[in-house]
Amino acid sequence: MDHGLTRMRHGFLLHLLPNVAEGTKLLYKNPCLIRVNPWSILSILITCILNPIGAQNTFQLARPYLHYESVFFERSATLRMEFDQANTHIHYTTNGQTPGEKDPVYTSPIRLKKNTTLKARVFGTDFLPSEVIEITFFKQGLPIESISTTLPHDRYPGNGKNTLIDNQGGLVAHSSKTWMGFQTDTVMLMIDLAKPQKVKQVLLHVLQNQGAWIFPPQAIEVYADLPDSKEWTFLGQKSWITSEKEDKKQCLSLLLDLDKQVKTKQIILKIFPLSKLPAWHPGKGNPAWLFIDEVKLY
Numbered sequence: 495m496d497h498g499l500t501r502m503r504h505g506f507l508l509h510l511l512p513n514v515a516e517g518t519k520l521l522y523k524n525p526c527l528i529r530v531n532p533w534s535i536l537s538i539l540i541t542c543i544l545n546p547i548g549a550q551n552t553f554q555l556a557r558p559y560l561h562y563e564s565v566f567f568e569r570s571a572t573l574r575m576e577f578d579q580a581n582t583h584i585h586y587t588t589n590g591q592t593p594g595e596k597d598p599v600y601t602s603p604i605r606l607k608k609n610t611t612l613k614a615r616v617f618g619t620d621f622l623p624s625e626v627i628e629i630t631f632f633k634q635g636l637p638i639e640s641i642s643t644t645l646p647h648d649r650y651p652g653n654g655k656n657t658l659i660d661n662q663g664g665l666v667a668h669s670s671k672t673w674m675g676f677q678t679d680t681v682m683l684m685i686d687l688a689k690p691q692k693v694k695q696v697l698l699h700v701l702q703n704q705g706a707w708i709f710p711p712q713a714i715e716v717y718a719d720l721p722d723s724k725e726w727t728f729l730g731q732k733s734w735i736t737s738e739k740e741d742k743k744q745c746l747s748l749l750l751d752l753d754k755q756v757k758t759k760q761i762i763l764k765i766f767p768l769s770k771l772p773a774w775h776p777g778k779g780n781p782a783w784l785f786i787d788e789v790k791l792y
């Protein structure tokens with residue numbers, strides 16, 4: 495999967511940003527959980543025999559809890575972080591850098607007022623620092639009046655017709671009502687803006703949980719209703735490989751930058767879910783699920 499920035503064939507830039515990893519409160523029941531694997535256990539035993547005093551720093555701390563209502567917000571969002579173990583500190587950054595011990599220490603809830611990617615990591619005496627947890631928050635885009643969608647699957651209807659424009663979402667649990675789940679060959683989203691606006695970006699927020707057969711889409715096409723055309727104007731498309739193995743359950747932000755701004759009141763997104771699960775997957779050959787929780791125009 496192409497993380498980062500990819501030049502699109504028809505004039506878009508696409509950012510595929512890993513958003514929420516596994517560290518939400520829903521998934522981390524035990525913040526003090528220590529991660530080890532068989533090789534590290536063997537390593538610890540050898541280290542204990544050779545150097546009993548220095549053995550403890552072989553253990554790695556788990557990542558911190560993140561508490562938030564949604565990664566989407568109108569005016570501001572509040573993020574609370576937690577790690578309940580003595581002699582540990584959460585360090586974080588908002589500049590894209592990997593947090594180190596010289597970066598700010600989390601002491602109280604953080605209020606965010608603009609699009610922000612936050613990275614956090616736990617440090618503690620005698621332990622290896624945790625892995626980095628990363629989350630991106632998104633401010634309200636252009637005011638959307640309504641949205642029509644392909645009917646979602648009966649089991650994952652979301653939370654009503656405004657599910658994709660209600661500023662709720664960003665939870666990794668696919669059972670959350672914030673997700674609309676689709677298992678079909680094409681998903682259409684017709685977005686009506688409150689008034690004609692210059693649109694330069696489209697954001698689609700999706701889930702990746704390969705164990706539950708949920709993959710990002712393999713392609714998106716964008717159309718706009720422009721005043722000088724009687725038909726929908728094709729603005730471009732992007733396709734990419736989404737079938738590579740990824741163990742992490744995470745939200746992904748698909749951000750499409752239009753090269754030129756178009757003024758329109760209606761946008762259609764034609765989204766193509768992954769049609770066949772890859773050969774390495776237990777469900778190989780079957781269609782993948784597509785889970786979407788929010789769409790935004792900027």
Ligand SMILES: [Ca+2]
Nearest residue numbers: 657662663787
């Ligand atoms: Ca939503």
